[in-house]
Amino acid sequence: MDGRIDILTLFPEMFDVFNYSIIGRAREKGILNINTVNIREYTKDKHKKVDDYPYGGGAGMVMSVQPIVDCIRAVKKLNKGRIIFLGPKGKTFNQKMAKELSKERELVFLCGHYEGIDERAYKYIDMEVSLGDFVLTGGESACIPIVDSICRMIPGVLKSEQSYEDESFYNGLLEYPQYTRPEYFESERVPEVLLSGHHENIRKWRRLQSILITMEKRPDILKKTKLSKEDMKLLNNYIENNI
Incomplete structure (x- = not known):
């Protein structure tokens, strides 16, 4: 518009x-x-x-x-x-x-x-x-x-499409956790994967976190969202490693 x-x-x-x-x-x-x-x-x-x-x-x-x-x-x-x-x-x-x-x-x-x-x-x-x-x-x-x-979804309002495409609800899931400096705050540290510089691993981590957060906080949304084969693989790997 x-x-x-x-x-x-x-x-x-x-x-x-x-x-x-x-x-x-x-x-x-x-x-x-x-x-x-x-x-x-x-x-x-x-x-x-x-x-x-x-x-x-x-x-x-x-x-x-x-x-x-x-x-x-x-x-x-x-x-x-x-x-x-x-x-x-x-x-x-x-x-x-x-x-x-x-x-x-x-x-x-x-x-x-x-x-x-x-x-x-x-x-x-x-x-x-x-x-x-x-x-x-x-x-x-x-x-x-x-x-x-x-x-906010009209072109030019935000700095880039990425600004709203990663947000909660845009792609059917809640948004992944966000962190900023400092790297350490009291006893908590920013997740290591976000400091790795490996963009593909970061993308997969964020997608998994979106799935897990939606599963916990809004399971009603997850029921209506069609997860991809990659989503299922990420989720299954997480479950296997955390049993």
């Missing part, structure tokens, strides 16, 4: 986080174009209200359809990308989805709030995404990690 991301929200200031670190530098270089749009600017209510009580009663307030739809229509004049709503009924976000969305040139994220949005707004939404099976105070809290995850 070398286009733009627009985030429709009631709280644009929450996205100041994208002014810093890796994402901030990528924006300064023109690699990323992330914009926030305040939904309140599109309400026709003289008091700038964007919510109301739900018909039929019930606790809480619901975001009104008019400001949401008018905001979407305005943004679509500049951004032709899919409208993605951050809501609890959506498909759970994962690394596979992040990779797919990072290939899009343009995307629009709609952040819900309060008790949700008027049902009539859904026909303007192309996709609903959830961060997980838990409740947040608003879509903004879900949108930040999702946009961050997508953006």
